Amino acid sequence: TNFPDALSAAPAATLFGAPLLLTPVGSIPTNVVAELIRLQPARIVVVGGVTSVSDAVVETLETIAPTQRISGSNRYETSRAIVADAFDTASTVYIATGSNFPDALTASAAAGSMGAPVILVNGAAALDQETLDLLASLGTTTVRIAGGANAVSASIHSQLAGSGFTVERVSGGDRYDTGRAINAQAFVTADTIYIASGANFPDALAGAALAGARGAPLFVVQPACVPQSVSLGMTALAPTRIVLLGGTASLSAGVATYLRC
Numbered sequence: 077t078n079f080p081d082a083l084s085a086a087p088a089a090t091l092f093g094a095p096l097l098l099t100p101v102g103s104i105p106t107n108v109v110a111e112l113i114r115l116q117p118a119r120i121v122v123v124g125g126v127t128s129v130s131d132a133v134v135e136t137l138e139t140i141a142p143t144q145r146i147s148g149s150n151r152y153e154t155s156r157a158i159v160a161d162a163f164d165t166a167s168t169v170y171i172a173t174g175s176n177f178p179d180a181l182t183a184s185a186a187a188g189s190m191g192a193p194v195i196l197v198n199g200a201a202a203l204d205q206e207t208l209d210l211l212a213s214l215g216t217t218t219v220r221i222a223g224g225a226n227a228v229s230a231s232i233h234s235q236l237a238g239s240g241f242t243v244e245r246v247s248g249g250d251r252y253d254t255g256r257a258i259n260a261q262a263f264v265t266a267d268t269i270y271i272a273s274g275a276n277f278p279d280a281l282a283g284a285a286l287a288g289a290r291g292a293p294l295f296v297v298q299p300a301c302v303p304q305s306v307s308l309g310m311t312a313l314a315p316t317r318i319v320l321l322g323g324t325a326s327l328s329a330g331v332a333t334y335l336r337c
Contacts (some may be wrong), residue, residue: 077101080151081124081158082281083172083180084196088162090188090288094121098278104133109140117141123158125149155196156210166214168192171207171232172222173199177277178251178296179223179258181284185270186262188288199228203235211241220261221245223254248305252296256309259293266313270294271302271331272321279322300328301337 082096089096095115097108112120120137122129125147137143146161148154151174159166170187172180174196187194195210197203211219219236221228224247236243246261248254251274259266270287272280274296287294293313295306302310310318320327328335 078128079177079277079281080174080196081128081147081154083174083177083184083284084155084158084194085121085123086184086281086284087188087193087288088121088158089285091162091191093289094285096282096285098282099129099133101128102130102132104136109136112137112140119144121146121161123147124154152196152198152204153206155194156206159193159195160210160213163193163214166191166193166216168218168220169211169214169216170194170220170222171197171228173197173227175199176227177280178274179227179247179254181272181274181277181280181296182255182258182294183220183222183246184284185287185292185294186258188285189291189293190262194222197228197232199223199232201229203232208239216241218242218244221247222258223247250303252298252303253305255294255296256306259295260309260312263293263313266293266315268292268317268319269310269313269315270319270321271327272296273299273326275299276326279326283321297327297331298337299326300330301335302331303337307334307336 120141120143122145146157148157170183172183184194219241233243246258248257270283272283
């Protein structure tokens with residue numbers, strides 16, 4: 077029912093070759109339980125505190141496999157905790173605003189495909205010391221900022237550059253064009269491309285982990301059509317297969333026929 081925890085979890089899941097499953101706060105759906113039983117995991121990781129995933133859900137999960145909760149006092153601390161748990165080193169790290177989802181969604185798939193993490197930040201404020209310390213502990217040399225200055229400020233760009241990092245901002249005219257730019261930087265070609273709605277987040281959350289595991293890009297599009305810049309970006313990658321994530325309420329028949337906006 078919310079997006080922040082899963083945004084950082086997608087590249088972490090990809091690193092382990094793991095799927096990402098969603099749940100309501102208070103109880104876990106029977107079809108998700110059935111999928112967990114089918115997968116026979118040796119370890120289940122719950123991301124987020126009890127206000128995101130309740131202890132009752134964790135108790136149910138414990139009956140399937142040993143379960144670990146990774147959380148912090150807010151979305152940013154949780155993001156750092158997820159990254160610290162999964163990654164020992166990361167020469168390249170993506171950062172994205174934690175106040176909205178589109179930039180980080182596309183970045184999660186791109187980062188996952190290259191074994192890199194995504195760290196959520198408060199894009200309107202200076203980077204906190206904890207984030208800088210995490211980057212140092214990972215041995216990071218390059219930081220890719222997903223999104224424009226309205227998402228992650230120019231002062232953060234300057235702060236990172238002044239701290240000795242190579243900083244690359246990847247952005248476009250809107251959320252759809254930013255996704256195109258992120259994928260254009262991360263991928264030269266792609267046999268498979270995943271598409272999800274940029275108007276809502278659930279389908280793309282699990283899809284980002286899947287795309288990252290397959291080494292494939294994830295593009296966000298409008299629910300009824302494919303923005304022209306995205307269409308051109310997809311064509312440039314010369315895919316042989318396109319996978320739409322979600323039903324027709326998320327992506328219309330127009331998107332399935334490649335209707336341009």
